[in-house]
Amino acid sequence: MPQEPESAETVCDEQTKEIEDRLLELYVKALYLYKGEFLAAYTGETWIAQEARRYHTMFEKIINEAAYILRKRKQFKGLEKLGVYAAKVDPFNEWEELIMEAMVETRRYEEAEELYTDVVDYYLRECGIYPSSKLLGILEKYSNQMNHAHEILENIQEGMNEQEETERGGYFCSYPVFRGIYQASIRIMKRTRVPVYLMLCTLEDEEDRQVQSETKINKYSRQLKKCVGESIRYSDIYTSYGKVQFLIMLIGLKREDCEIVKKRINRQFAKKNPRAAEKYHVNSIVCEL
Structure with a gap:
């Protein structure tokens, strides 16, 4: 028997997927070409500063486009990898929100809570600044999405107690x-x-x-x-x-x-x-x- 022709909607979905596959592949290749600020030691030169801004703007746009596709497809491991690389080559620009999102979506709540603490401490320790209210709002939003399993009070309390007797002092x-x-x-x-x-x-x-x-x-x-x-x-x-x-x-x-x-x-x-x-x-x- 002859096969029924595919619907226009199915064909369209497949074409969209192929386009997104190709785009994501190109985005990832482009992202890994960016290794940080362009000629950072010479940004006093006007043309270098202009090019540095242009490259950085392109980098930000590509990150956001790639994140959109990964988020849409629920490919959260890829999203986390994207955030880790972005935070490494473009520090203090709050790409940690992508990592936090991926951890929460994959139910790795303890890691997400540790990341929240580490991000704030890292910004203070390395740069002497407090993360922006925007980043903290995003991180706290994901924190509020964490679903803990139902427990009796005694077990919850035991989990919150200090694991062992600490040294004297504050x-x-x-x-x-x-x-x-x-x-x-x-x-x-x-x-x-x-x-x-x-x-x-x-x-x-x-x-x-x-x-x-x-x-x-x-x-x-x-x-x-x-x-x-x-x-x-x-x-x-x-x-x-x-x-x-x-x-x-x-x-x-x-x-x-x-x-x-x-x-x-x-x-x-x-x-x-x-x-x-x-x-x-x-x-x-x-x-x-």
Whole structure:
């Protein structure tokens, strides 16, 4: 028996798929030709700067077109690979949202949560900036889409508890977690009137300037983190804010107690680094009793 002719809709779908296949293949080849900013060391030259902008605009357009096709086809592994490459060759332009989307769509929720934290810390640590509200909004949107399996309360609580007894001293957490605790503390303290102080600890050299040497920054930052953790109480919270700063939340202290904490951190740090100095700034978050 003769086969029935394919419908016009089926033929159209197949043609569209073939066109998209070819486009995606060309997009991917083009993307891997882009290795970063064009002649980055010479962007002071007008023509070089113009070409760099043109190439970057082309790169952005191709990324978005390729992402559209991959998203449409639910090819999320390809989307994640796309985001990883884009973030590598074009850092601090928020391509991490593609990776986050792929992880959420493939139900890798724990990895997605880790990525959210890592992205914020990376922007602060490497560039000294906080990700834009647009990127955070996108990341939080995907966070809200995460579906956890139904559990009884005891199991949920066990999963949230610290896995093992930590060393004595303050609780260190990533900046997004610290930010959430800070916002919750504001609400709680408005009702309880328990004083909370926010301390900013900044690494500076002996001439009150920001430390420039990467070697010294890495060394001092590790040591200062340890000194801060050992100098505050078990219930206090701290986080790194960029490469050379730490934020500390001190709960239920008096203002004069903050001075004691400052001296305690400074004394420990000075023993290890007599040539370095930290600068502190203390603010009351909500109230002083």
